[in-house]
Each structure stands twice: as C-alpha cells, then as structure tokens.
Amino acid sequence: MLRENKRQLDKAIRELDRERMSLQQQEKKTVAEIKKMAKEGQMDAVKVMAKSLVRNRHAVTKMYGLKSELQAVSLRLATLKSTQAMADAMRGATKAMRAMNRRMNLPNLQNIMREFERQNERMEMTSEMMGDAVDDALQDEGEEEETDNLVNQVLDEIGIGNMTELASAPVGTRVAEKPQAAPAMAEAEGGGGGIDEDLQARLDNLRKS
Template identity: 50%
Template sequence: MLDGVFGTGKTPAERIKEYNRQIKKSVREIDRERTALERQEKKLLADIKKAAKDGQMDSAKIMAKDLVRTRGYIKKMFKMKAHMEAVSLRLQTMSSSAQMAQCMKGVTKVMGKMNAKMSSANIQKIMMEFEKQNEMMGMKEEMMGDAMDDAFADEEDSEEEDSILGSVLAEIGVELDNKMMGASTAPMQAAASTAAAEPQGVPAVGGGGDDLDAELQKRLDNLRRT
C-alpha cells in the first residue's frame, strides 16, 4: 500500500526520508519569509508613526493597510509551518508503523515455527526425560557421597565408633549378668523350700541333684542366647 502512495523505485522508508527533507527545507524557507515580513512590519509601524507626526494622514492610512496585510501574511506563515511540521510527523509515524508491522510479521513467523516444533507431545517427552535425568543425577550424587565418605573416613571416627559400640555392649553385658544372677537365685530358693516341706527321714530320690543342676544350666544357656 505504501508503495502505491510513494511510487516505485524506492522503499517507503527512503521516500519518507526524502519527503521529510523537502518539508524541512520548506519550513526553513517559510521562516526566512516570516522573518522578512516581521522586519517589514516594524518598518511600516515606524513609518506610520513618522507620517502621523508630520501630519501626513493619507500616507499613514495607506501604510496602516499594508501593516494589517503584512501581519495577516505572518499569521499565515505560522499556520503553514505548523501544518507542514504536522505532515512530517504523520509521515514519520507511518514509517514507524510500517517498521513495526514488519517486525511483528517476522516475530509471528518465528512463533509459528516454534509452536509447530514444540508440540504438546514433544513437551511431555522433554519433561519425562528431564525427570529421568534428574533422578539419575540424584542417584549418582548419593553414590559419590558414599564413596567420598569411605575415602575420607578418619581414624578418629573409627575409634569413636568402636567406643560407642563398646559402651553399648558393656551396658548389654551388665543387663545379662543381672538376669543370670536373678535366674540362678530363684531355683535355689525353690529347692530349699521343697526340701523343707518333705518329711524328714525320707530318702531323696536318686539323681535329684543332677536334674537340678541340668535345669539351672539350661536356664542360664537360654538367658545367654536372649
């Protein structure tokens, strides 16, 4: 559309630059003409005052008409300058809009290509692969951490571990000894009570002492296993 407006052979941007140069040149010429008219206005005003002082009223009236006409031209010059600057601004706006349209066209093509490549299935596949790789990385980090712990293990740590284990085993051993002592005292007290309850003079059943020792040994073995 811009080619039809600005003609062929040059791009719209080049045409706009050319017209803007012409407009600026015309504005400078208008300023020169307006400056000359303003000087003429001052001269006419001074001549009117002089003619009025000299009593030349007819000449003063004629010069007054010229002064009014000159001031009218000056106003028209201001309006013309403003109009031409507005045209220049509109041309620049059209150029900017055209460039923006070209940029948007290019961006639209790029976005279309990206949308075509980045389908939902591809995105889901990428996310699944990312989770897989992330999980593998976590496992490798854990393995490396264990290997580094083993490689940089300190002897003091080993001694501390042995000390802690020894304390625990000592505590467990004390508890086992207490259990064993309690278990060995209970059968002896029961045997004493039984002997007191039996009538005196009745001979004990042969081999009773051996059975009692075997029972005590069996209970002690059970406590050690626990």
C-alpha cells in the same frame, strides 16, 4: 516515502520561516514610513500604509498557523514511521516464531523432557548413595582409629606396649610378657590386688580377636 515526505515538510517549514522574517522586516520599515508621513502631515499616505501594515501582520499570523500545522503533520509522519518500524519488527518476529513452531516436534520434546527428568532422578539417587557410602567409610575409619588408640592405651597401662608391637612379637614372647604385667600393676597400685577387672576384660577381648 515517509522520509521523503518528511524532508519536503521540513523544507516548507524553513521557507515559511524565511518569508515570515522577511515580512517582519518589512513591517518595521512600514512603521518607520508611517511615522515619517504622519510627521509631514500626509494622512492619506498614512492610511494606505496602515492598511498594508495590517495585511502584513495578518500574513505573519497566518504563517505562524501554517507552520504549526506543518509541524503537526511532520510529527504524525514520524509517529507513522515508528509504527511501521514496530510493525516490521513484529512481522519478522511472527515469521521466526512460525518457522520455529513448524520445526519443533512437540511429542519428541516431551519425550526428551521426560527422559531428562528420569536421568536427573537417577543421578540424584546415585549421588545420595555415593555420599552415604563415603560417610559410612569415613565413620568406620574414625571408629577403627579410635579403637586402636584405646587398645594401645590399655596395653601401655599394663606395660605390654602398643598393638603393633604386640602383633609383631613372637607367641612365646607374648606369653613371657604376661607375668610382668602383674608386678607392674601391683607396683602402680601399691601391691593392692593385681590387674583391674576392666583392663583384664579388655585384654581378654584383645586376645580373643
């Protein structure tokens, strides 16, 4: 209905424009006739035509006013159309929200949220424990590697070899290699006094292990 009324208003505005343009053309002709009659001295005809010209101009002015009013009405109809569209959209949204509220089980939703929070906390705790375990494992591995390097360095200094060779060698071989350690250290120190106490303590700890 709004579209139909707006269409009729636009049609009426176009018709007013055509009538106004026709009156303006008639006004130009009337002015030319008045000038012609005035030159000929026919003053009675000039007065009659002048009255017609005044009425013509008043009609043009009224048409301008009527066009403005019709345009205002057309604008109001457009505003009403927009308002109606917005109201329809709000009605649809309200209907959808009402349906969602009917279907939504609030206690069940609260239970789901609590269960989600509980499981989320458990997952965070598990992740932290796994992270700590991995850190501890990597830390122990690093310390063990560092310990092996230190033991191998000590064994190399006293001339026994690395830890792998010492572990794989027979027992008799390990005992036989013991006397050779003292001469090697003695030569390194210029025959000063045997194995250093710190190195001896490390070697004794290695044998105990």
